[in-house]
Amino acid sequence: MSTAEETVGGEAQPWAEVTPDAARRLLVAAVEAFAERGYHATTTRDIAGRAGMSPAALYIHYKTKEELLHRISSIGHAKALDILRTAAGREGTATERLADAVGSFVRWHAGGRTTARVVQYELDSLGPEARAEIIALRRQCDAEVRGIIEDGVAEGAFDVPDVPGTTLAVLSLCIDVARWFNVGGARSPEEVGALYADLVLRMVGAEPLAGHAEPRELPRSARG
Amino acid sequence: MSTAEETVGGEAQPWAEVTPDAARRLLVAAVEAFAERGYHATTTRDIAGRAGMSPAALYIHYKTKEELLHRISSIGHAKALDILRTAAGREGTATERLADAVGSFVRWHAGGRTTARVVQYELDSLGPEARAEIIALRRQCDAEVRGIIEDGVAEGAFDVPDVPGTTLAVLSLCIDVARWFNVGGARSPEEVGALYADLVLRMVGAEPLAGHAEPRELPRSARG
DNA sequence: CCCGATACTGAGCGAGCGCTTAGCCCCGTC
């Protein structure tokens, strides 16, 4: 959507749209702090400290601590929806599109798990109106995935007795990556994305993609 | 494991082992409060209030607020492990045992989602030693599921290229039920358990169980 | 050289937190 906002090695940096610079530094600091300790356990002094500023500086750029979470959540969900829309809207079979959607969605949750944790797991800390706004975005994510699955069923490529339930399960599987990823550290986001794409194709009863990522053998064994 | 601890209609009540009565009331109140607002956003005054007691009463039965969370987490994980062990240890094919494990594990997360939310999502609020103790229990849960999947592969009933990764995904899928269940409210714990057992059998490439829960048609349509 | 605007800091306010203490009530014991 915007230009050149990825760094190769580490986490994506989709905060280019946040200006001025000090506001962005505060927001990035808040993402880190919220991801590590949770919204309620994070103090405004901690956020400001990570950004190299005094506690009072936060309130020049944000009205409240909750506004920070709201901004993070909004931008993050917009990015998540964008990923799913892109995969759902490309040309190809439903099988290819579903594998693409799951793969890229999982890569985003794994690679940017700091952001994803906040976006996916701190929703309840928002006030009612902000939460309602975010939930609307979530429903749109749900609709994108359900659309792909319905297409696959219509094509005859998928065998899915319960489309809404399976949609829920697929999204749940992807989202939960943000909770457990990197605690062991044995897998790369790309590996998890490929694994999950394969698992989801199995869940919907699709033939696996030939050339793609059907794993032959695991590169390295994970934790015993 | 203990006798007659289930109530039919609502949530399971596995707190019979907590005595005396006042300590149990406080613990149940804490579970509700932690599930609703999270550990850090819950005050000791709120817990005591829900239990119909003064704030100071809490400290007669528990040394700190964190000890409450620790107790809840310990008992909850023991119950979860017990469920998986029971399913893994019964006689039958790997397919039957995996379906049983997933079905009962999901029913527990859905039916007792208040408890499960605390148990599965407030782990980071514990101190280092308590957290390490709980993580050890989690690894045992992981081992039980991985054992069933390995059995299925050995039997030739499953086709699983990446056993540790698939184990992780299966557990993740089940656990995340505690996050989303009942927000829509369209499904019963039994329905979700049956759906998820079917989905997991597909993930491991097993033949679906004949007489069991392969859904023909969805009883009621879920949210549009 | 002064001006107002902008970005920020140091100090601190009121509130609510986790937890403690002093004392009361109640009940089984002899």
Add this chain to the structure above:
DNA sequence: GACGGGGCTAAGCGCTCGCTCAGTATCGGG
């Protein structure tokens, strides 16, 4: 029927929280 002790409460301690405000450094325009 006086007594000892566990279960509980009212009051409050010390602290940290989210947030505010008066004041300062910096800087472009006249």
